Amino acid sequence: MRQPIRLLVVSVRFLLVAASGILASLPAFSESLEHCFVGNYHLEDRSDVDISPSVDGTLRWRKFDGTTGALHPQANGTWTSTRGWTKAADGMVVSFAGCDGNAIRFGGIAGTRTDFDVHEITFESHGTRLVGRLVLPRGEAKVPIVVLVHGSEHDSALTSYSLQRMLPAQGIGAFVYDKRGTGKSGGTYTQDYSLLAYDAVAAATTTRSFAGARLGSIGFQGGSQAGWVVPLAASRTAVDFAIVGFGLAVNAIDEDQQSVELQLSEKGYSRGEIRDALKVARAAEKVIASGFSNGFAELDRLRSRYSGARWYKDLRGDYTYLILPRSEAELRIMAPEFDWHTPWNYDPMPVLRSSRTPQLWILGGEDYDAPSRETRKRLQSLIAEGRDYTVAYYKNAEHGITLFEVDATGERISTRYAPGYFQLIRDFALHGTVSGQYGDAELTRPLRHD
Template sequence: MTDRRPQPRAAVFRRAALSLALIAGVGAVHAAEPAPAADPARCHAGAYRLDDGRVVDIGAVATPGTLRWRLMDGRTGKLTQRDGAWTSTRGWTDRPDGVAVSFGDCAQGRIRYDGHAGRKLRFDIRETRFQGNGVELRGRLVLPEGRDKVPLVVLVHGSENYSGVDLYHLQNLFPANGVGVFVYDKRGTGGSTGKYNQNFYQLSDDAAAALREAKRLAGARAGRTGFQGGSQGGWVAPLAASKEPQAEFVVVGFGLADGVLAEDRDQVAMDLRAAGFGDADTLAKAREVSDVTGLIASSDGQRGWDELAALRAKYGEQPWWKALKGEYTGLVINKTRAEVLAELAKQDVDVSWDYDPMPVLRGLRAPQLWIVGGSDLEAPSDETQKRLVGLAGEGRPITTAVFPAADHGMLEFDVDAKGERQHTRVADGYFRMQLDWIKRGALDHAPYGSAQVLAQPK
């Protein structure tokens, strides 16, 4: 939901150690602090209606003097100001895209985007503070202007530790397309009190409280109301819906229908296949290793070391051992115990390692839409797809769609000469699919780009 380039896994480990945080947004784990409120570029943030009828969203990002534009079809670019002029680069790359963007005076709310004039849309906005689970949270309700009822969606956080109120772009893009949004700062971030954590049980309590506050503020204008969560929000949003009977739907993007440890486990298998070690015997042996590194991670380094030493003695000389990567497995096996413990000691985010999402997904009566990326490196989706299709087959109200070429964040990409992914845009159809389903509970305007619908309720 914000603007950060996906980070190499080694950098993720150094910064987030073994927290397995899945960001709701555009890539891997982020630890950005928000731009100062005095950043003059922020006055341009908002949704603009162009003279050809299109909407372009201008979003604030964490770097001062920088903005991001987005179109409904997923095209996007980073705007950087130099000497009073704005330069646009394609997606999250540094390559110029030739898109010309300029703004008028902030009070005028005018834009010129790629040869088209536009004016900033006005919304009905209410700021609020409300009680979560033992914390006071800052929130904002954003509704399209008017008096009519509108669908209302509460944006549930991923693992980010910055202000959603300041930086989430969907608070402009969705209202510009007829859907109200309630956005809030998760505990310990932005204007909310408490300590930042990744405790899904507490975070889901906060999200449920956010939905109640959204309904209260919207009053008679609140239509169909539910949650939207990306990445780690895929664990939190359904859990919140199971606690809040007013929740009428859940939308999940690039989340997992498996436990927290599955992220590393599935990444290990993916990396081995990419390195040419995809036979069943090797993958089974690697699973032994990832189970033990998961034990080390989930016990804060208190358990698993003897088991790891035994596996290293058993498999350490085999050629696939050096190809072990994953979210953290490769780093744990290549660092000393003291180094890993030192990293773990820096982390105190109370990850819900024990959380099993399947009982919640199986028991949830509110309809769910899950959208996953078929090329997701951070949250490999094969097992999630199987589980969700299976739940739909059991008669659960779950619709599942996959964008085959999309990475985490539903981002499409090029591959550079070094083999690194360069994220270029959001998958075409991702925004439209969510809006249609939030408004009507149906995917009735297909096709949605390259999306494949895997299962729908019978």
């Protein structure tokens, strides 16, 4: 089983599964534990560890070097850790000083929770009340501030986004908000990129107003679906930088096509077999893009033709696999719960070509949910044309820029974030550029930096 919740990550595929009820079955995190222990702690070895709420009564720790694990409560009041999103114990024991304290002992190293200047803020966008939080390092100095933009997740960013603390611990402010239809915000959940971009612009405007004299520079950061939203938002308001993780420079139909191709090619199927699989996927994509209103005859014809093919059992894509086993009647019933106004054929390239905002894109070579090959190629072509883009490519990273193991059943299990991932975000927010080495990331920088 791959990791259930990632930092700022929920792909279209994961989002569709969630809407089918899987996420709804996860128990809510204990409010008391969240209140007591969530925070960013500075340790005596001069590193920081962030503690965030998770599922099934657990906590999640993250360090800036990319290591992470789940914390499980024990009867003696301590917490034991399992590595990444695996079930393997990593030997880490953690204890807290109780609900009235700010102390932690993390793997034998003492630490203290870091205090930030925190402002809870309500603002409006297109008639919808949104709830946000501005988190700043303590002091009076000007700081860059990152507006954290959602992926496609349904959960509350105010609760789940650990960057709202990890960045301030590095001297960078963060504005986090629950997008419409999630958490404490009003409105209806949507995947309308344009509307979400206007919400992000409203968040940036609110940030400028509340940060006042402390605002140095300002920019957007987001992952996955935010790869479509962030550049749109940056085209509508003046910002100093934009950071996209595991996003796409193609549309959502191409996303599924490329996912099918990557998955089947890695399983060793021939080019001819993959071409046939892509035909089936294209028929499924047409059904979902139509709002489950047409395309069923072609889908049925191709399913009947290829259901006996050896590759059919491995045909998944980003969302094709949800369509394949269901009848027309079942799919039509599903239509209302997927009525999210998703612009399936949205072309992001005109916005990317016209951008004058320095942008950092962080991509994973093993990303099944948002395959990066064509996106990387397109971004590199923009760099060759003189655009101000930086691409950091982690060959072995999957969606979320996490590394993984493969278990005996062939399932990926995420183990940690790629080394250098969080440092990339920090340095680009601080300087509008990156320099040096970030783990094994392959960097393509704008021509002006060469």
